[in-house]
Amino acid sequence: MATPKPFFFFLCITLILFTNVSSETLQDNQHPQPQSDDSSLEIKHKHLLSKILNLESSIDERSREINSKDERIKQLEMIVLEKSNSLTSLHSEVQSLQKKESFHAKEVEGEAHARANELVKQVENLKAEILKQNTKKEALEARINVAEKNIAELNVKLEKLQRINEEQKIRIRNTENALQKTEEERIRLQLNAARYSKELEEVHGSWLPSWLAVHLFHYQSVVVTHWNVYGRPALDITVQKALETQAQVRKWARPHIDDLHTKWIPSIKDKWLTFVTDTEPYVQILASKTVQMYDETKKTLRPHVTNIQTLFDPYIKKAKKFTKPYINQLSKTLGPHINKARVFLKPYTKKLLRGYRRLSKTTVKYHRQVHANIHTLLKENEYTRPFASYELAWLMASALLVFPVMVLLTWLQALFSKKPRRRTRSSHTGQSRRRAKRVHPDKASASR
Numbered sequence: 001m002a003t004p005k006p007f008f009f010f011l012c013i014t015l016i017l018f019t020n021v022s023s024e025t026l027q028d029n030q031h032p033q034p035q036s037d038d039s040s041l042e043i044k045h046k047h048l049l050s051k052i053l054n055l056e057s058s059i060d061e062r063s064r065e066i067n068s069k070d071e072r073i074k075q076l077e078m079i080v081l082e083k084s085n086s087l088t089s090l091h092s093e094v095q096s097l098q099k100k101e102s103f104h105a106k107e108v109e110g111e112a113h114a115r116a117n118e119l120v121k122q123v124e125n126l127k128a129e130i131l132k133q134n135t136k137k138e139a140l141e142a143r144i145n146v147a148e149k150n151i152a153e154l155n156v157k158l159e160k161l162q163r164i165n166e167e168q169k170i171r172i173r174n175t176e177n178a179l180q181k182t183e184e185e186r187i188r189l190q191l192n193a194a195r196y197s198k199e200l201e202e203v204h205g206s207w208l209p210s211w212l213a214v215h216l217f218h219y220q221s222v223v224v225t226h227w228n229v230y231g232r233p234a235l236d237i238t239v240q241k242a243l244e245t246q247a248q249v250r251k252w253a254r255p256h257i258d259d260l261h262t263k264w265i266p267s268i269k270d271k272w273l274t275f276v277t278d279t280e281p282y283v284q285i286l287a288s289k290t291v292q293m294y295d296e297t298k299k300t301l302r303p304h305v306t307n308i309q310t311l312f313d314p315y316i317k318k319a320k321k322f323t324k325p326y327i328n329q330l331s332k333t334l335g336p337h338i339n340k341a342r343v344f345l346k347p348y349t350k351k352l353l354r355g356y357r358r359l360s361k362t363t364v365k366y367h368r369q370v371h372a373n374i375h376t377l378l379k380e381n382e383y384t385r386p387f388a389s390y391e392l393a394w395l396m397a398s399a400l401l402v403f404p405v406m407v408l409l410t411w412l413q414a415l416f417s418k419k420p421r422r423r424t425r426s427s428h429t430g431q432s433r434r435r436a437k438r439v440h441p442d443k444a445s446a447s448r
Contacts, residue, residue, distance in 0.1 A: 234415060363401065371397040 374396050378388035 231412075231415065238411065367397055367401055370400055
């Protein structure tokens with residue numbers, strides 16, 4: 001199989017050489033020159049001879065190369081034969097080894113298949129683990145993004161907090177400065193207060209005598225002891241009696257109230273409706289007449305009022321001029337005394353004003369609550385619904401608040417006031433009571 005390759009190679013080389021020579025000769029033959037030009041022919045002949053010589057030399061070289069290549073090819077053929085023999089021997093050995101180790105190969109193949117299955121399972125497990133890791137990675141990336149956003153927001157908040165902190169530091173400095181100023185002002189006010197207290201003590205000592213202060217303290221202690229001994233137990237007894245009487249009145253009034261709701265109120269309501277329907281036109285006429293009369297009286301009295309004002313204006317001006325110096329003199333004389341009285345009564349007036357404000361706030365609060373409750377009760381009841389006005393509820397609430405105060409004041413007046421002594425009739429008096437003489441009415445009228 002290796003012998004025809006060098007031979008084929010040699011034939012190809014010879015054919016290439018002959019084709020080159022023939023092509024050159026044909027080109028020379030196809031373009032003949034005229035016979036008259038002998039010199040040119042000789043030159044061409046010489047040129048051709050030189051080419052032939054060159055070709056012969058090249059052929060000799062090629063033939064040498066071919067011979068060397070033939071020898072090389074022969075050597076290669078020998079090597080190929082040796083290799084082919086070794087291959088046949090190896091092939092036979094391989095076949096024998098295959099026959100010997102077929103059983104072992106099957107076992108190895110089974111182990112390889114088992115190992116491959118295990119590896120496939122491991123690969124699947126690794127793929128699942130990779131998927132889990134990828135999901136974890138995506139989750140971590142998402143968390144990282146969220147954390148970055150949070151970090152950015154926190155940075156913004158931190159900047160804001162830093163600004164706020166700086167502003168607060170500035171405010172704290174300002175407040176510290178203000179506190180220092182207020183402390184200085186407080187010390188100054190304390191000094192002024194001490195000075196004013198000394199002045200007040202001096203004024204108090206000059207205004208209120210010592211004997212009056214002693215009497216005031218004595219009367220205050222007497223009133224407190226009298227209240228603790230007589231007033232408070234009497235108040236407790238009266239409250240207890242009032243509660244008992246309230247329960248008795250409720251028991252007594254319950255059937256009467258039921259009768260009132262069932263019998264009297266419907267009849268009164270019907271009569272009231274009939275009265276309202278009957279008197280409504282008369283009331284309208286009366287209202288229109290009163291409005292007309294008011295307008296007429298206003299028109300008639302207006303010129304008289306203006307005349308009276310014009311008449312009395314000069315007298316009023318003269319009276320003002322006459323009384324002005326006396327009023328100024330009174331204000332000058334009473335001014336220092338009034339100022340001293342103001343200074344003396346200033347702490348007491350402050351306490352009184354505070355107590356009055358608290359009392360007014362509490363009374364207004366309770367009055368509003370009572371007013372709202374009464375208004376709702378009047379609206380809820382079907383018989384009092386047409387009379388449920390704001391003004392009526394206000395009057396009832398004020399009456400409810402004032403009534404216990406009036407009762408307490410009358411009770412205190414009766415408790416602390418001295419009872420007048422009744423004169424006892426006795427026969428041992430120095431002068432007996434004389435009866436008046438009876439006079440005839442005609443004589444009395446005549447004397448008058």
